Amino acid sequence: MQDSSPAAETPKPSRIQRRNRKRILDAALEVFSQYGFRGATLDQIATEAGLSKPNILYYFSGKEEIHVTLLNALMDTWLDPLRKIDPEGDPLEELLQYVHRKLEMSREFPRESRLFANEIIHGAPRMGPDLETVLKPLLEQSATMIDGWVAEGRIAPVDPRHLIFSIWATTQHYADFDAQLQVLMEGQDVLEGASAYLDTLYRRLLTP
Amino acid sequence: MQDSSPAAETPKPSRIQRRNRKRILDAALEVFSQYGFRGATLDQIATEAGLSKPNILYYFSGKEEIHVTLLNALMDTWLDPLRKIDPEGDPLEELLQYVHRKLEMSREFPRESRLFANEIIHGAPRMGPDLETVLKPLLEQSATMIDGWVAEGRIAPVDPRHLIFSIWATTQHYADFDAQLQVLMEGQDVLEGASAYLDTLYRRLLTP
């Protein structure tokens, strides 16, 4: 065994390792998404996870590593809906489905959305590489696909990148600005209305 | 003089008071918008303002008060474009103008936008009251106005609240997620394209 630290990779994690790393990441997601990186404390995370602070540092080398781990894990889930767009499908329906999937993610994973938003707002200090190597190629690929659809006259002419940005903005808004929406729309089922509204919005934009 | 603290109100601020309070608020906006409330330190703000830390605490009773002062000052500027919508004007043009004004604010005041976004993402711990007493009534009033336009058939049927949310989301996105956009759109004039895209988006949605 050339590495005694369990924070290292590969040497097949034990049952306890898996359980506790999961607990820690769950707790960290809760705390980081609520208070931001600087605002969150290891003690908070420890309490939330039901572990002691030194115990947490047995599984992760530090606060930073927990945060980065969360961010990396997030990226995949986050871009999944975009990857799922079928270039062979009906353009309008594919794009609308993308909108609805993204909105659904805001409902199901608001903490992840806020974690991500927080990171970007603060200048993406820990995501620069991922943005460049993962997000950008996918955006370019998707833009090309959409441009193709436009060229074929199957959807109305539109700037594909700004289209995608606006979908990100409008859907994630419901997770990231939830506190505001709770005040403004007290009680009402916000996501229900959002779904109908966004459907109309993008249907009208994209219908040739 | 029943209150020696200059952080108190009314007793007409001196020239130096005005200058230094402004310096501090400018510096604090820069620092808070970049690092968030917890992430910002008084020392950073002091350095940025060119003052000593104790000197800053001579003008403001604490970190919190600086932050709240910024947030309050922000609210007015922020809602100005919404207030400027003319109920007597042409509905479509008024709403499109609103979109463009909001986008312009993202260009001119990105720090303010991020400060606000940060506050909301973290649950609006210092803005609850303002949201309720200032934002909500204005939203309701605007929604009523838009509903009126819809009823008169002057714009297409639309949920006025979600319309406004989507305008906030799409325009502020360009300020709040600037770090991401810089990576994805390196070099290009992002706001230029955004303006054209959003014009099309909302024109198509709202044209009866």
Added chain:
DNA sequence: TGGCTTTTTTACCATTTGGTCAAGTTACGA
């Protein structure tokens, strides 16, 4: 059960940070 490894805890430490205080220093009206 004994012996080894993995996991957990107790007791600390060093730094950072918001904030205080009392002693200066500067501005300004009489």
Added chain:
DNA sequence: TCGTAACTTGACCAAATGGTAAAAAAGCCA
């Protein structure tokens, strides 16, 4: 120009916080 009030600063705290070390406890397997 002199005295008072306004302003500024250096020297400190106390609490919070990320992190460490070493010993104790719990698992695990022969």
